[in-house]
Amino acid sequence: MDSQHPSAAPASRPAEAAPHSETTLRVDGKPHTLTVDHRRVLLDLLREDLGLVGAKKGCDHGQCGACTVLVDGRRVNSCLQLAVALDGSEITTVEGLGTDGEELHPLQRSFLERDAFQCGYCTPGQICSAVGALAEAASGHPSHVTDPAAPSGEPVPLDRAEIRERMSGNLCRCGAYPRIADAIEDVIP
Amino acid sequence: MTGTDTVLGAPAERREGREKVTGAARYAAEYDHPGRALAWPVPATVARGRVTGVDARPALELPGVLAVLTHENAPRLGEPDDPALSVLQDPRVPHRGWFVALVVAETLEAARDGAAAVRVLYEAEEHHVTLSAADPEAYVPETANGGYPAVTEHGDPDGAFAAAPVRLECAYRVPPLHNHPMEPHTTTARWDDGLLTVHTSSQGTSAVRAELVRLFGLPEDRVTVLAEHVGGGFGSKGTPRCDVVLAAMAARHTGRPVTLALPRRALPAVVGHRATTLHQLRLGADAEGRISALTHEVTTYSSRVREFVEQAAVPARVMYAAPDSLTRHRLVRLDVPTPSWMRAPGEAPGMFALESALDELACATGVDPVELRVRNEPETEPDSGRPFSSRHLVECLREGARRFGWAGRDPRPRSGAAGPLLVGTGVAAATYPVLVSPCVASARALPDGSFLVRVNATDIGTGARTVCAQVAADALGVPPERVRIEIGDSRIGFAPMAGGSAGTASWGWAVHEACVRLTRKLAGHTGGLPEEGLAAGADTSDAAGAKSPWSRHAFGAHFAEVAVDTVTGEVRVTRLLGVFAAGRILNPRTARSQLVGGMTMGLGMALTEGSTMDPAFGDFVESDLASYHVPAHADVASVEAYWVEEDDPHLNPMGSKGIGEIGIVGSAAAVGNAVHHATGVRFRELPLTPDRVLTGLLDHAHPPGTLGV
Numbered sequence: 001m002d003s004q005h006p007s008a009a010p011a012s013r014p015a016e017a018a019p020h021s022e023t024t025l026r027v028d029g030k031p032h033t034l035t036v037d038h039r040r041v042l043l044d045l046l047r048e049d050l051g052l053v054g055a056k057k058g059c060d061h062g063q064c065g066a067c068t069v070l071v072d073g074r075r076v077n078s079c080l081q082l083a084v085a086l087d088g089s090e091i092t093t094v095e096g097l098g099t100d101g102e103e104l105h106p107l108q109r110s111f112l113e114r115d116a117f118q119c120g121y122c123t124p125g126q127i128c129s130a131v132g133a134l135a136e137a138a139s140g141h142p143s144h145v146t147d148p149a150a151p152s153g154e155p156v157p158l159d160r161a162e163i164r165e166r167m168s169g170n171l172c173r174c175g176a177y178p179r180i181a182d183a184i185e186d187v188i189p
Numbered sequence: 190m191t192g193t194d195t196v197l198g199a200p201a202e203r204r205e206g207r208e209k210v211t212g213a214a215r216y217a218a219e220y221d222h223p224g225r226a227l228a229w230p231v232p233a234t235v236a237r238g239r240v241t242g243v244d245a246r247p248a249l250e251l252p253g254v255l256a257v258l259t260h261e262n263a264p265r266l267g268e269p270d271d272p273a274l275s276v277l278q279d280p281r282v283p284h285r286g287w288f289v290a291l292v293v294a295e296t297l298e299a300a301r302d303g304a305a306a307v308r309v310l311y312e313a314e315e316h317h318v319t320l321s322a323a324d325p326e327a328y329v330p331e332t333a334n335g336g337y338p339a340v341t342e343h344g345d346p347d348g349a350f351a352a353a354p355v356r357l358e359c360a361y362r363v364p365p366l367h368n369h370p371m372e373p374h375t376t377t378a379r380w381d382d383g384l385l386t387v388h389t390s391s392q393g394t395s396a397v398r399a400e401l402v403r404l405f406g407l408p409e410d411r412v413t414v415l416a417e418h419v420g421g422g423f424g425s426k427g428t429p430r431c432d433v434v435l436a437a438m439a440a441r442h443t444g445r446p447v448t449l450a451l452p453r454r455a456l457p458a459v460v461g462h463r464a465t466t467l468h469q470l471r472l473g474a475d476a477e478g479r480i481s482a483l484t485h486e487v488t489t490y491s492s493r494v495r496e497f498v499e500q501a502a503v504p505a506r507v508m509y510a511a512p513d514s515l516t517r518h519r520l521v522r523l524d525v526p527t528p529s530w531m532r533a534p535g536e537a538p539g540m541f542a543l544e545s546a547l548d549e550l551a552c553a554t555g556v557d558p559v560e561l562r563v564r565n566e567p568e569t570e571p572d573s574g575r576p577f578s579s580r581h582l583v584e585c586l587r588e589g590a591r592r593f594g595w596a597g598r599d600p601r602p603r604s605g606a607a608g609p610l611l612v613g614t615g616v617a618a619a620t621y622p623v624l625v626s627p628c629v630a631s632a633r634a635l636p637d638g639s640f641l642v643r644v645n646a647t648d649i650g651t652g653a654r655t656v657c658a659q660v661a662a663d664a665l666g667v668p669p670e671r672v673r674i675e676i677g678d679s680r681i682g683f684a685p686m687a688g689g690s691a692g693t694a695s696w697g698w699a700v701h702e703a704c705v706r707l708t709r710k711l712a713g714h715t716g717g718l719p720e721e722g723l724a725a726g727a728d729t730s731d732a733a734g735a736k737s738p739w740s741r742h743a744f745g746a747h748f749a750e751v752a753v754d755t756v757t758g759e760v761r762v763t764r765l766l767g768v769f770a771a772g773r774i775l776n777p778r779t780a781r782s783q784l785v786g787g788m789t790m791g792l793g794m795a796l797t798e799g800s801t802m803d804p805a806f807g808d809f810v811e812s813d814l815a816s817y818h819v820p821a822h823a824d825v826a827s828v829e830a831y832w833v834e835e836d837d838p839h840l841n842p843m844g845s846k847g848i849g850e851i852g853i854v855g856s857a858a859a860v861g862n863a864v865h866h867a868t869g870v871r872f873r874e875l876p877l878t879p880d881r882v883l884t885g886l887l888d889h890a891h892p893p894g895t896l897g898v
Contacts, residue, residue, distance in 0.1 A: 017252035018298070039298040048297065053219040054212020056420070058371045059453040063814035066371055094212035108210040112202060115778050118786060119650030120209030121371040121420030127210060164822040171814060173371050173421050174650050175789030176782060177825040 023087045027052065028096025036084045043067040043078040046093060054094035054124040058171070065170035068125035068132070069093045075132025077169075094124035097131065107131060110183040118174035126170045130184050133166040134158070158188055197663035197843065200778035204654045204674070205418065214418045217375040217390040222446035225377070226255055228439050229300035231290035231307050232455055233282040236316035236807025237493075237524040240280040240289050244308035248292055253299030256443050257307055258291040264438050266404040273459075273494050273527050274400060276431045277438065282311065283493045284526050285807045286458020288431060293439045293447060316524040318807040322467050322488040324521045333500035333518045334534055335622075341506055341572055344513035346471075349482035353473025357550055361470070362874040363501075363538035364799035365809065366463040367817055368531045370649075372420020373453055374460050376436035379446035386413045389433045392422040393647050393686025394679040397429040404434060405441075414679040419649040419687075423790070424530030425460045426649070427688040457800065457809045457817075461529025464489045465802075466501045468542035472549075473513075478556040480565050483511035485543060488519040492527035496520065499528065500535030504620055504854075505543050506572035507742055509565040514572075524807055530688065532790055533850035536621055537857075541794070541875065544617035544858035548865065552602075558616050558862070559586050559595060559746075570740035578739035578839035581770035582618055585746040588833055589616070589768040593748040602869035611753045612763075613867025617858035619745035619769070621851040623694070625841060626685035627730040630699035632661060632707040635722040639671050642704070645684035646676040646696040651849060652779030653692060659776060660697040660843060664704035690743075690847020693775065694840065695733060701842045702727030739839045743846040745769035747788070747859035753867045758883025762792055762826065762860055769832045772846035780848050784830035787852020792828070793820040794853065795860035799876045 023036045027050060034049055043060075046052040046069070055078055058066035062077040069078045070092040097105035107127050110116070117123040137143075140153040145165045150156065158166075163181045172180065208214035233240075245257035263277035276288055292303035330339045350356060376389040385405065391397050394414035401412045419426065432449050439447040451459070466489045473482030485505040491497045502516035531537070551558035563583050569576050590596065598614060599605070605612035630644040642661040646653040654674050662669035675681065685695045706725035714723060750764040767788050774780045797818035801810040811817040830852065837844055857875060865871050870885040 037296065037298050039302075040296075044297055047219070048221075051221060052212070053215070056216070056372070057218070057450065058373070058420075059814050061453065061813060061815065063453075064371065094210075098211065104207075104210070111210045112206045115203065115206075115782050117206075117209055117650075118652075118779075118782055119371065119421040120205070120214055120418060121216065123209050124212045160826075164825070167822040169821075171371065171819055171821060173369055173423070173790075173819055174782075175786030175820070175825070175828075177789065177820070177822050178785060178828055179782065181822070 021084050023084050025086060025089055025091055027091045028093055038084050040083045041079050042081040042083045042086060045083040046078065052093050052095050056121050056124060058121065065129060066122050066125040068129040068170060070128055070132055073135060075129050094128055097127065106187045107183065110186040114179045114183040114186065116179040116183040117176050122170060122172045126172065126180055129167060129170045137162065196669055197659050197775055198773065199659065199776065201655050201659055201669060201776055203652050203779065204658065205648065216372055216418050216420055217377055217388045218448050218450045220377045220388045222379055225446040225448060226293050226295060226443055227297045227300045228291050228293045228436065228447050228449040229304040230288045230435065230451065230455060231292065231304045231309065232286045232458060233289045234285065235282055235311045235313040236285040236318060238282050238311045238313040240282060240309055241312050242310040243290055247306040247308060248303035251299060251303050251306060253295040254292060254303040255295065256293045257303065258439060258442055259289065264441050267406050269400050269404050271400065271428060271495065274404065274429065274431060274434050276434055284458065284524055286455065286526055288435065288459065291435050291439055293443050316807045318523050318525050318802050319804050320465050320467065320490045320521055320523065327488060327519045327521045330496060330498050330518060330520050333498035333503065335500050337500050337503050339498065339518040340516065342515045346482050346484050346513045346515040349513035350471055350473040350484065353481050354476055355474045355553055357472040357546065357553055359470050359546055359549060359873060361468040361542040361545060363466045363541055364875060365465050365802065366531055366794060366798050367457050367800055368423040368425035368460065368462065369456065369814065369817065369819055370421030370423055370425060373451045373456060374426065374430045374432040375450040376433040377446065377448040378436035378440040380440050384411050385437055387433055387437060388415045390419050390426060391416050391429060391647065392419065392426045392649055392688050393684065394677060395645060395683050396686055397433055398679040400429045401437060405437065416647050416677040419647060422649045423532045424534065424688060427530050427686050430460050454813045457812045458526040461527060463531040463534065463538065464491065464499050464528035466499055466538040468501065470542055470546040472546055474550055474554065476554060478550060478554040478561045478564055480509055480511045481513060483509065483514040486517045490521045490523045490525060492525050493522055494527045497528050499538065501539035503535045504539045507570055507620055508543060508618065510567035510571055525802060532787065533621060533854050536850065536854040537794065540619065540855045541857045544855050545861055545873065548615065548862040549871065557600065559590050562586055562618055573740060575738065575740040578741045579835055579837035580742065580744060581833055581835055582744040582746065584833045585744055585768040585770050588831065589746040589748050589766060592768065592831065593766050595748065602866055605867060609754060609756050611755060611867040612750065613863045614748065614750050615859045615862025615866055617747050617855040617862060619747060619851050619855035621690055621743050621847065621854055623741035623743065623840060623846045624689040624691040625694040625698065625733045626691060627734045628684045628695045628699040629682035629726065629728045630703040631724055631726040632703040633722045633724040634707060634711055634718060636718040636720060639673060640665060640667065641673045641675065642700055643675045643681045644696045644700050645678060645681040646692060647687045648676060649687045651687060651692060651783060652776060653687065653696065655779060656693055656776050657696055657700050660700045661704050664701045665708055690849040690851065694845055694847060697843050698733050698841045699727050699729045702729060737839065741840065743769065743771040743851050745851050745855065747856045749859040749863040751860060751863040751867055753864060753882065755886055758879035758886060760796055760864055760877050760882055762796065764827045765792060765856065766829045767852060769830065769851055770835045771832060771848050771851060772835050772837050772840055773844035774832055775843055775845050781830050783848050784852040785828050787850060788828050788830060788856045789820055789825055791853040791856025792824065792860065794875060795857035796876050797824065797878065
């Protein structure tokens with residue numbers, strides 16, 4: 001192989017040369033129509049295109065949960081979702097959880113009250129994941145620790161073990177887990 | 190009423206909490222300057238050798254790729270303090286994963302594709318990446334990390350050991366461990382008219398600026414380093430890492446602002462890690478468990494890039510009275526990534542070994558492990574003979590035992606069987622030195638009745654903003670709501686990093702001084718304040734830099750309860766309880782979070798965290814969060830942290846010791862000791878994963894040769 005390389009970098013070809021498609025998403029209630037690089041994941045669309053940096057990039061591989069957002073009400077690792085495949089979806093990020101931009105979501109409030117974070121980098125993902133987990137339990141989704149004898153399709157009561165199990169896709173290296181479980185318990189009706 | 194009882198010591202909420210829970214807090218990658226480009230590194234794929242050619246054309250032909258930096262075209266750098274920052278300066282490859290190129294592009298996708306397209310040719314050399322205590326190239330360095338002498342010896346440890354009625358000789362191994370803060374190492378850099386500004390994920394902007402000044406040959410006032418929010422560090426961001434250098438080079442090369450966020454899988458090779466430590470411990474004692482001879486010998490490694498010696502034998506110099514003792518560090522230089530600080534370097538692995546050995550001594554002598562530690566309390570620091578400024582280890586052990594319900598414990602191994610589970614409990618002690626560094630701060634009284642306090646602290650999740658404001662409010666005698674605080678900006682002035690559990694002590698001391706001076710100035714001022722207010726500054730170089738005649742350490746005790754599944758070999762920590770003596774606790778709310786966090790990392794060290802150096806490829810096998818298992822929610826059942834009141838006048842004006850690291854010290858040993866109590870099997874190598882535990886249980890039930898396999 002030739003080990004020489006040009007002394008001056010050539011002008012780059014425009015990034016638009018990569019395959020793109022028009023995609024429409026509703027993000028935190030607002031519609032956005034963008035021409036999206038097919039390789040772009042939802043996380044990068046939120047952070048790079050819309051400037052919504054609440055969802056964090058911890059691993060980019062679906063291993064840490066810091067990028068968790070809600071797609072049509074269900075929690076997902078946004079680093080694993082190709083944005084172009086989400087045309088027409090309703091996305092909720094941590095920025096969109098509060099009611100009118102001023103009022104905090106009850107989970108945001110309980111995270112503050114319980115000191116359920118330290119560095120804060122996993123926090124938006126933890127909060128979005130908790131919103132999703134509460135909804136899943138309410139609509140009867142069992143988890144690994146749910147009693148197999150529990151009636152199918154009925155709301156699953158969330159004890160500490162259920163909360164911990166359901167939140168295990170969201171890593172926190174600061175070790176705020178006990179406080180996060182406290183904060184989630186606080187908002188269980 | 191204001192003053193110490195209601196301001197300092199109050200459980201104040203984090204000042205930046207609202208920003209963090211709403212997603213408004215900005216981290217280093219989140220400064221979207223116009224025209225910003227994104228960068229992606231290319232790691233070396235050989236463990237040792239040199240780059241013989243880089244073909245950047247396939248990358249440059251991709252849409253959106255702006256530039257490929259290699260050692261052939263990257264800006265030339267000055268001499269850094271840390272040789273690991275000499276990136277893209279020469280063709281040398283000192284270890285696998287070392288960056289050999291950097292691709293800069295319009296988008297992340299283009300940068301990543303470009304990095305995959307760069308063709309690099311190497312001349313590979315034979316590599317040596319496996320640590321062995323018998324390595325003929327092992328040597329005794331002069332000092333270990335922290336500046337400690339590598340060797341200390343008192344009396345005749347060999348003779349005393351030979352003469353001791355009870356003799357214990359054991360070897361322990363702690364594997365490589367990775368810091369893995371949730372935010373990868375990230376920098377956004379831009380140049381404006383020769384001025385370099387970086388937003389970087391670092392534990393301290395002063396150290397970053399000093400290195401950038403050296404590397405780019407700039408006067409100090411032309412470099413600004415900002416770290417408003419930092420997504421954890423745990424030592425791996427204590428000094429600048431290559432991300433900040435590469436981002437600044439790329440920005441200079443392309444004339445664009447550049448963000449480089451290191452990919453997660455790249456971190457283990459380039460941001461430092463805790464090196465393997467091999468421990469040889471010898472304890473000689475009388476029948477009542479009083480230690481007469483103590484030897485702790487540690488063999489560890491560093492890279493070819495620089496010498497770093499995990500000071501794992503150092504805590505043995507502080508913990509127990511042993512008239513005859515030897516501690517020694519040995520080092521082997523390997524073709525591996527450069528190890529560095531990870532939460533409680535030295536103490537964390539060292540106390541796993543020492544506190545496991547103490548438990549073995551308790552078993553050998555039949556003395557209760559809490560009592561054994563009390564029995565070996567020294568009157569002065571064993572190594573230096575200096576008096577302790579305060580030492581409340583016994584109180585921590587007693588208080589922990591009371592809270593945990595230690596009394597009446599059946600000491601016999603396997604006495605806690607419950608169906609297929611074996612339940613056991615264990616204890617271990619903790620220690621961490623009190624460190625403090627010089628710092629500057631300023632305080633300004635403004636006409637509207639508010640105060641502006643500036644100190645170049647960094648909040649990596651500790652609550653630095655909050656506690657520094659509390660220190661200021663306390664010294665000013667005003668409610669903390671009237672104090673505004675600015676941190677994380679190199680322009681504020683010199684400050685040490687958030688590390689060594691010394692942040693609050695160092696920053697707080699300077700803040701306290703500045704506020705005390707301002708109070709005096711205000712007392713002498715008549716009439717209204719001028720528009721710009723009235724200001725005072727402080728520089729604690731003399732006071733905080735002075736050597737103390739006291740031996741100053743925090744202490745603690747961990748109690749663990751485990752359930753070991755005899756069918757799967759899985760260990761669950763059902764309870765972890767720590768009691769600490771760390772001087773005055775300035776904010777119980779954030780302090781408890783930090784202590785619990787440290788204990789949780791210790792739980793990971795005990796059960797799940799461990800990295801493997803592949804001998805063939807010279808690479809860490811577990812390099813991402815899917816393979817390197819940090820504790821998850823389900824692993825953490827009950828972790829409680831408490832403290833005993835400690836009034837120590839020999840520390841700093843706040844009376845505080847550090848709390849960032851002691852939580853991880855000893856916690857893994859408490860878990861390991863509990864596993865021994867549960868199973869009767871002593872595991873001397875971490876982590877206690879099911880494969881290891883199940884093998885141990887089988888060997889225990891069926892000694893070799895009896896199972897017919």
